[in-house]
Amino acid sequence: MYHPKAWGLWLLASLTSVVLTKNPFYLLVAILAVGANYVTLGRTSPTARQWGVFLRIGLILVLFSVAFNLLFVSAGDTLLFTLPTLRWKLATPLQQGPALIQIGGQVTLESLVYGLTTGLALMGVLVTFATFNTLVDHYQLLRSTPAFLYQSAIVASIAITFVPQMVVAQREIREAQALRGHRFRGVRDLLPLFVALLTEGLERSITLAESMDARGFGGQPPPASLTGTDRAGRSELLFKSIIALALVVLVSGAFALSYFPNKAVGGTTMLAGGVMLVAVLWMVGQTVRRSRYRRDLWRRSDSLVAAASITTTLVILATWVTHRSALIFYPYPRLGWPPFDPLIGLALLLIAAPALAGRLTGEVAYDETPYGY
Amino acid sequence: MTKRPMGIELIGVTYHYPNQKLPALRDVSLRVSAGEFLLVMGPSGAGKSTLLRCLNGLVPHFHGGTIRGQVRVAGRDPVALGPRGMSDLVGFVFQDPEAQFVTRRVEDELAFAMENHNLPQTTMRKRVEEVLDQLSIAHLRHRRVETLSGGERQRVAIGSVLTLQPSVLVLDEPTSQLDPQAAEEVLTILQKLNEDLGLTIVISEHRLERVAQYADRVCYLPAQGQPPIVGDPRQVLARAELAPPLVQLGRKLGWQPVPLTIKEGRAFAADLLATARPDSPLPPEADGPAQARTEVGDSRIIFPQVQIAGPPSPAIAARNVWYRYNGADALRGVSLDVERGELVALMGRNGSGKSTLLKNIVGVLRPQRGRIRILDQDTGKMSLTEITRRVGFVPQNPGRLLFSETVADELTFTCRAHQIPQADVHPLLDRLGLSDLAQAYPRDLSTGERQRAALAAILVAGPEILLLDEPTRGLDYINKEQLTAILTDLRRRGVAVVMATHDVELVARCADRVVILGEGQVVVDGPVREVMTGSLIFASQINKLLRDDRFLTVEDVLRGLGIGD
Numbered sequence: 027m028y029h030p031k032a033w034g035l036w037l038l039a040s041l042t043s044v045v046l047t048k049n050p051f052y053l054l055v056a057i058l059a060v061g062a063n064y065v066t067l068g069r070t071s072p073t074a075r076q077w078g079v080f081l082r083i084g085l086i087l088v089l090f091s092v093a094f095n096l097l098f099v100s101a102g103d104t105l106l107f108t109l110p111t112l113r114w115k116l117a118t119p120l121q122q123g124p125a126l127i128q129i130g131g132q133v134t135l136e137s138l139v140y141g142l143t144t145g146l147a148l149m150g151v152l153v154t155f156a157t158f159n160t161l162v163d164h165y166q167l168l169r170s171t172p173a174f175l176y177q178s179a180i181v182a183s184i185a186i187t188f189v190p191q192m193v194v195a196q197r198e199i200r201e202a203q204a205l206r207g208h209r210f211r212g213v214r215d216l217l218p219l220f221v222a223l224l225t226e227g228l229e230r231s232i233t234l235a236e237s238m239d240a241r242g243f244g245g246q247p248p249p250a251s252l253t254g255t256d257r258a259g260r261s262e263l264l265f266k267s268i269i270a271l272a273l274v275v276l277v278s279g280a281f282a283l284s285y286f287p288n289k290a291v292g293g294t295t296m297l298a299g300g301v302m303l304v305a306v307l308w309m310v311g312q313t314v315r316r317s318r319y320r321r322d323l324w325r326r327s328d329s330l331v332a333a334a335s336i337t338t339t340l341v342i343l344a345t346w347v348t349h350r351s352a353l354i355f356y357p358y359p360r361l362g363w364p365p366f367d368p369l370i371g372l373a374l375l376l377i378a379a380p381a382l383a384g385r386l387t388g389e390v391a392y393d394e395t396p397y398g399y
Numbered sequence: 400m401t402k403r404p405m406g407i408e409l410i411g412v413t414y415h416y417p418n419q420k421l422p423a424l425r426d427v428s429l430r431v432s433a434g435e436f437l438l439v440m441g442p443s444g445a446g447k448s449t450l451l452r453c454l455n456g457l458v459p460h461f462h463g464g465t466i467r468g469q470v471r472v473a474g475r476d477p478v479a480l481g482p483r484g485m486s487d488l489v490g491f492v493f494q495d496p497e498a499q500f501v502t503r504r505v506e507d508e509l510a511f512a513m514e515n516h517n518l519p520q521t522t523m524r525k526r527v528e529e530v531l532d533q534l535s536i537a538h539l540r541h542r543r544v545e546t547l548s549g550g551e552r553q554r555v556a557i558g559s560v561l562t563l564q565p566s567v568l569v570l571d572e573p574t575s576q577l578d579p580q581a582a583e584e585v586l587t588i589l590q591k592l593n594e595d596l597g598l599t600i601v602i603s604e605h606r607l608e609r610v611a612q613y614a615d616r617v618c619y620l621p622a623q624g625q626p627p628i629v630g631d632p633r634q635v636l637a638r639a640e641l642a643p644p645l646v647q648l649g650r651k652l653g654w655q656p657v658p659l660t661i662k663e664g665r666a667f668a669a670d671l672l673a674t675a676r677p678d679s680p681l682p683p684e685a686d687g688p689a690q691a692r693t694e695v696g697d698s699r700i701i702f703p704q705v706q707i708a709g710p711p712s713p714a715i716a717a718r719n720v721w722y723r724y725n726g727a728d729a730l731r732g733v734s735l736d737v738e739r740g741e742l743v744a745l746m747g748r749n750g751s752g753k754s755t756l757l758k759n760i761v762g763v764l765r766p767q768r769g770r771i772r773i774l775d776q777d778t779g780k781m782s783l784t785e786i787t788r789r790v791g792f793v794p795q796n797p798g799r800l801l802f803s804e805t806v807a808d809e810l811t812f813t814c815r816a817h818q819i820p821q822a823d824v825h826p827l828l829d830r831l832g833l834s835d836l837a838q839a840y841p842r843d844l845s846t847g848e849r850q851r852a853a854l855a856a857i858l859v860a861g862p863e864i865l866l867l868d869e870p871t872r873g874l875d876y877i878n879k880e881q882l883t884a885i886l887t888d889l890r891r892r893g894v895a896v897v898m899a900t901h902d903v904e905l906v907a908r909c910a911d912r913v914v915i916l917g918e919g920q921v922v923v924d925g926p927v928r929e930v931m932t933g934s935l936i937f938a939s940q941i942n943k944l945l946r947d948d949r950f951l952t953v954e955d956v957l958r959g960l961g962i963g964d
Contacts, residue, residue, distance in 0.1 A: 165502040201763045202794040203802070205787050206856060207816030218802030225798065225842055230498045236457055237499035241512035241560060242486035315517040319510035319527075 027067075028380060030167040032328040032335070037158050039335035039342075040377050044150030046346050049355040050139070051366045052374055053146040059377035060153050066381040068160040080156030087152070088145030095141030097129050102136025103360040109133055136357040143355065161380070166322060178307075195226055244314065268306045275299030327383040334379035341373035405473040406599065407431040407454060407567065412468035414449060414458060423449045425624045427468070431601065431616075433566065436593045438610055438632070439603040440641060441620030442875045444845035447603040450620065450627075451569050454601060455489035456481040473566050487516060490560025492570040494873075496552035496577075500559075505547070506540045508559045516563060523562075530558045533596075534588055549749055550581025554588060561592075568592065570602040574609065575873050578749050578901045579936055582609060589613070605875050608643035608904070608940050611636060612660040633657050641876040644904055644940045648953045664944045671956070672945060712775050714739045714864050714895035715760060720769035722755055722919075729755040731919040732769070737897055739863070742890045744906040744927070745899040746937065747916035753899035754795070756916070757866045760897070762786040774863060788817055791862030795869045797853030801841035806833055809841060809856040817860045824859060831855050832881055847878030854885065865889060867898040871905050883909045907931055907939035907951040927951070 028036075043056045064077055097109075109130035199222045208218060238244075276299030283292030345352050355364040409429040415422050423446045431437050439447050452458035456477035459466045470477050477485045493499045502508045509530055513523045531537040534554045544552065553573055560568065570589070574582035590613045592598045604610045611617075617635040619628045628635055636646045637657045645664055649657040652671070658664035715737040722730040729752045737743050745753045758764040760771055762783050771778045778786055794800065803809045810824040828834045831851045836844065841852050850870065857865070871879055879902075887909050890896055900906060906913060906927065913930040915923040915937070923930055931937050932948040939951045950956050 163503050165504070165507055198794070199799045201758075202792070202799045204783065205761055205763065205792045205794075206800055207784070207787055207813055207860065209784075209816070221802040221842075222799050226796075230495075233493050233495055233498040234501070236461055236482070237491070237493055238501055239461060239482040240455055240457060240486055240489075240491040241501075242483050242515040242563070243501075243511075244483060244515070316514050317517045317520060317523070319507070319514055319520065319523050 027161065027163070028331055028383075029322045029324050029328040030162065031322075031324075032331040033158065033162045033167065033380075035332050035335040035339075036377070036380060037154065039338040040154040040158075041151065042339050042342050043374055043377060044147055044154060046342055047353045047370075048143055048147060049353060049364050049366075050143045050146055051364050052353065052370060053143065053150050055371055055374045056377055057146065057150050057153055059375055060150070060157050062378040062381045064153075064157045064160060068157060074160055077156045077160050080152050080159075084149035084152040087148045088142065091145035091148065092138060092141035095137040095144070096133050099137040099140070100128065100131040100134065101358050102134030104135035106133045106135055106138070136359070136361050139357045139361055143357075192223060192227055196223055199223055199226070265306060265310050269303065272299050272302035272306060275302060325387070327387045330383035330386065331379045334376040334383070338373045338376045341370065345370060405566075406433045406435070407473075407601070408469070408471040409453065410469040412453060412466065412470060414453065414466045415464050416449075417463040419464070422624045423464075424453070426626045429618060429627065429629055431599060433473075433599055434593070434597040435599055436590075436613055436615045437599075437601045438607075438614035438617045439601060439620070440605075440607060440617060440639070441627075442622065442641065442877055443605075443847050443873065445620040445622050446624070447620060448571050450618075451491075451571050451601060451603055453477065454567065454569050455485040455491050457491070486512065487563045488565050489567045489569055490557075490563065490565040492553070492556050492560060492568070492573050494572040494575055496549055496556055499556055500544045500552075503543050503545070505536070505542050505544060505555050508544060508555055509562050512559060512563045526562045526564070530561050533561070533592070534558050548581065549577045550584045553577060553581070553585050557585070557588065557592075565598075567599040567601065570600070572603050572605065572873070575605060579903065580748060582606070586610060586613065605873065606643075607636070607641065607876075608645065611643060611646070632659055644953050645944060648941060648944075648956060651953065651957060661940065661943050668944050671960075672947065674960070713737060713772075714741075714774055715897070716772040717756075717760065717766075718770045718772075720756070720759055720766040720771060722752075722759055722764060722767055724755060728919050730759065730766075733916070733919070733921055734769075735914060735921065735924075737864075737895045739895050740890055740893045741912065742886060742896040742898075742910050743912045743914055744910035745897060745914050745916060746901065746906065747922070751916040752919040753916055754868050755919075757792065757868055757897065757899055760864075761790050761792045761866055788860065789862055790864040790866065791857035791860065792866045793850075793853055793857055793868065793870060795872065797850045798842065800853045800856060801849065803841065805838045806841055806844075806852050806855070807837040809852060810859040813856050813859050819860060822859075824855075827855055827859055831858075831885060846873040847875065847881070850874065850878070851881070851885075858889075862894070864895045864897070867896070867900075869900060870898055871900060871902040879905060903931070903937060903939050904952075907942070908954075913937070 027033075040056065040060055044053060047053060047056070068074055068077060109132075111131040112129040114128075196219065200219055203218055203222070209215060276296055279292050279294075279296030279299050281292070282295055283289060286292060342353070352365065352367060352370070407430070409427055412424055412427045413422050414424040427450065439450060441447055449458055452462070453466070453470055454472055454477060458464070459478065460481040466478055472485065473488050475485065475488060477489070482491075500508055501511050506527060509527050510523055513526065518526075527540075531540055534557060536551065536554050536558060539547065539551060539555065544555065547555065557568070557570075557573075568589075574585055577585065586609055589600055589602065593600050593613070602610065611632055614632050616630060617632045617639075619635050619639050621628065621640070628638070633656050636642050636659070637650060642650065645661070646657055646659070648654075649664065649667070652667070654664075654667045658667060713736045715735065717733060717735040720730050720733045721728065733752070733756055735743075735756070745756065747753055755764065759766050760773065760778075762778050762781065765779070773781075773786065774789060801809055803812050806828070807824055810827070811821055814821045825834060825837070828837050831854060833848070833851055833855060836848060836852070841849065844852060870882060874882065883905065886896055886898075890909075890911075898910075910927045913923065913925065913927050914921055915930065928948045928951065931939060931951055932942055933946065941953060941956060942948070942951050945956070949959060
């Protein structure tokens with residue numbers, strides 16, 4: 027497969043595209059391009075099943091988004107049909123006058139299209155993560171993270187792999203409990219499921235944590251602690267207090283930024299907190315010495331994927347900065363044809379690069395690991 | 400880099416888990432010399448895992464609590480250094496082969512520990528190659544860990560700690576989740592490592608018949624908070640309450656020295672057969688192999704609502720059942736009949752379709768082709784609720800069934816869920832040995848207790864068919880004995896029992912019929928005595944010893960000799 031850094035760039039490109047565009051055509055192109063990678067590369071992956079789960083969640087989100095917009099938004103000129111209306115008046119102290127909540131009423135084509143577009147954007151994010159999850163080995167990606175992020179990154183990566191495991195466990199537990207006569211009718215009936223799921227998840231994570239600890243993860247204690255003094259313990263405490271302090275500074279900066287009119291104060295405080303945090307994490311990273319078993323090979327196909335991904339990212343970002351309206355389609359008040367710029371369309375198609383690059387250079391076959399040592 | 404081979408020394412170790420009054424270990428003193436193979440045995444909950452975790456500092460570093468006494472492993476103090484500081488000396492392999500992997504690929508997994516120790520790349524490459532060859536897993540090097548079989552996973556887990564070249568290898572029930580073939584693979588590897596590399600091995604294990612022969616010494620923990628008995632395997636096994644069938648037989652017949660391997664037992668067996676053959680009757684056929692009778696006596700277990708009446712039609716009749724799972728045929732035309740009051744063992748390697756078949760019978764999966772009738776009704780026309788009212792199912796991990804506050808609540812919950820009148824649950828709890836635990840929190844129970852609690856929660860509904868998936872996982876001999884008694888009694892009361900299992904000894908003790916599945920098809924279907932005789936994999940220990948289809952269990956032999964009941 028491709029180099030983890032190439033995959034990282036691809037992830038950036040795909041996410042930029044689905045997050046910054048609000049145009050059903052562009053989103054559709056992006057989703058199809060992402061999907062093409064899964065279809066060509068991912069179907070033989072053992073984790074392929076998750077992809078389907080994510081896809082289903084995505085479809086549910088689209089439906090939800092459409093239904094929400096149809097029911098709650100009555101703006102737009104093209105009337106499809108009219109539903110009976112429910113209204114509430116809410117007294118809102120923060121605003122002048124009562125706010126009006128309305129369900130039903132006029133159902134317009136515009137709100138349908140708007141709901142669909144929002145749903146597609148959500149689905150785009152999900153499908154991107156699902157594809158990335160299926161195709162990329164987290165552990166390989168971890169190797170490319172800087173040392174000071176390594177510990178937190180590995181925890182995050184384990185959390186990511188836990189989700190699919192829990193999806194499987196969830197199904198089995200539910201099955202087992204249903205066989206005992208337990209019916210899942212309401213939210214309260216879910217409690218037994220969560221009890222079992224939580225206990226099992228906890229037991230698993232304890233084993234994993236034990237296994238990592240027993241294999242020396244987190245670095246070796248410095249020689250001082252081997253002789254019995256607790257210098258290591260003291261420096262750990264120091265690091266922890268600095269991290270806590272940095273977080274406090276960061277958060278108070280964020281508060282200042284949103285509540286004081288003078289943005290400079292908040293901005294500087296946040297920056298200072300951020301710098302402190304990075305610095306202390308870097309120092310912690312320095313105390314842990316790890317070696318690397320192998321380096322990943324960067325090949326021509328990786329260059330292709332990287333180039334394509336960078337191009338997509340730049341095109342989308344540049345359009346967003348210069349004329350944002352080209353990316354964002356707004357159906358109200360009267361639905362028009364969403365604009366389609368072939369250049370942007372092409373840039374989005376480049377997201378499918380991983381599906382093609384290997385074939386172009388004749389380098390990639392799935393699951394043959396082109397590792398370098 | 401040479402390490403001075405030094406052994407393990409524990410002096411007066413007492414350990415309390417946090418907030419526990421009773422110590423998990425009390426006054427444990429133990430000395431293991433370098434290169435020794437030590438078997439740690441004892442009933443579940445006796446502190447085996449805790450003892451093992453003391454050796455690399457997981458106890459107390461990871462779990463908290465208070466520890467007294469002294470631990471020395473190869474000259475270092477795990478209590479002071481913690482698991483990380485011990486990681487280059489002590490390799491630790493866990494019970495669940497799935498939960499202990501950090502990376503996704505075999506080769507990365509092998510390198511993980513070395514990377515943490517900042518070893519130079521050239522050293523890492525050399526060691527990975529060595530370990531791949533030592534464990535014969537070179538062909539797996541690029542595989543993803545999810546695609547490995549249980550035995551392969553456990554070998555990779557062993558490899559992942561061997562790359563640090565530890566002098567001690569500690570394994571916490573490494574074979575309890577494996578089928579017999581895979582377990583054999585793992586144990587053979589361990590024996591080789593012990594002999595060829597002089598690695599000190601400390602292993603805890605329930606199925607003693609597999610490991611006893613390899614052990615130099617045995618450390619027997621009789622119960623929680625009781626000091627261990629340590630000694631030669633023969634001496635300890637001759638006294639311990641838990642013992643493999645061969646040792647039990649040896650003890651009953653007064654064989655000296657007590658044989659640990661089939662080979663050692665052969666000499667005694669030859670004499671035995673000579674005396675037994677002329678007048679030994681065939682075991683009673685009508686009642687099946689009701690060996691567990693010695694344990695239960697003739698008292699009957701009272702299960703509420705179980706009343707079997709009606710025509711003698713098969714309880715389960717599966718015809719040509721096909722089921723496809725993840726793009727592969729898990730069942731390919733399976734036909735199976737189970738009578739009322741019959742106990743059928745479903746055997747076969749992992750992935751042969753045993754669980755899938757059970758799930759098809761109980762209706763969580765529906766056959767894609769073929770038909771299943773239970774108690775004269777087509778399951779295709781029954782809802783899951785209707786089926787589960789008559790069919791009980793105990794899954795592989797019985798903890799998944801339990802979610803109430805107390806054990807007694809679990810039972811009343813089932814009654815409510817099935818809308819059946821709440822009977823007094825205490826006689827049932829009593830017979831399952833749970834009466835003292837009626838108010839206990841189900842998730843605090845030991846493995847064996849949890850399983851009985853799940854069984855109670857199922858049986859309270861009075862199912863006419865009981866399905867069990869791997870019921871003996873993690874059970875010790877005493878727990879298994881209790882399970883055997885319960886199953887035998889249910890069978891006698893007319894309940895049809897089907898259990899998927901790898902446990903040859905359990906099958907020998909209580910099954911009427913064995914059905915072996917292979918790649919989704921019924922390969923063998925026959926009476927237990929026929930199937931379990933003369934097979935390398937499926938024969939029980941006693942049968943391997945005597946090679947006579949009249950003798951599968953200790954009780955068979957005793958009856959054959961006119962001893963026993």
